[in-house]
Amino acid sequence: MTDNTYEWCRQGIESEIDYLQGVDMDIIDWWYKAFDKKENVIIRDVETIKNEHVYIYNTLKIQNVKRLVVCPIRYKNEISGFFGVDNPPIDDHLGLTTFLDMIATLVISFLKIRNSQNKSKREAKLSGYSALGQIYTSMHYINVKTNRFHIVKMEPQILTYLGKYEI
Structure with a gap:
């Protein structure tokens, strides 16, 4: 399944994100x-997809998308x-796709920066937990929402007790 996660509309244009x-x-x-x-989808006139891609045609037609x-x-x-x-100027689709390809590269760069910052914050948090974990024999960081965990500290004696490791 595909979801529309972000939409910008000029004033006077109704949002269709929902x-x-x-x-x-x-x-x-087909997209x-x-x-x-390595091609972009260019629909110069939605009427040209009316028979072959009925659902897309109807979806675009309802939104008054012509191109x-x-x-x-x-x-x-x-x-x-x-x-x-939606409805870009008729005369320069190739120029528009070149521009959108550049924007896509920029978006990916921003996402990489965001992910890198999030990773640094997570690593800093785990490092802080490691310092705190020095006073415990065992410490785990568990994210209940994602079911992921990280072992902050696990003393060999705990593993021996659990029967998983020998000292």
């Missing part, structure tokens, strides 16, 4: 096929998302 949730990826598989060929340009967001050669522009 309507574009849980879209079956099979419906837009992914284009992305796999659409969609570009993938790639990270480590995998598509992690995509974004597009």
Whole structure:
């Protein structure tokens, strides 16, 4: 499934983000096929997809989209998302896709910076727990929401008691 996670609309344009949730990826598989060929999706006139891609046509028609340009967001050669522009100027789709490709690269760079900062904060937190853990024989950091854990400290005696390790 694919969800619309962010949408910007000019004043006077109604948001459609709530309507574009849980879209079956099979419906837009032709977009992914284009992305796999290092192409962007350019729909110069939605009427041209009316028969072949009925669901997309109806979805765009309801939103009064006449033209659409969609570009993938790639990270480590995998598509992690995509974004597009509805009703772009008719005359320069190639220039627009070049611009959107540059924006996608910029978005990935910002995400890398954010992830790096989050990782640094997490490592600093775990380091702080390690210092605190010096007074305990065993200490674990457990994230109940994600079911992930990190062993901050585990003395060999605890492992021996659990039958997992010999001193």
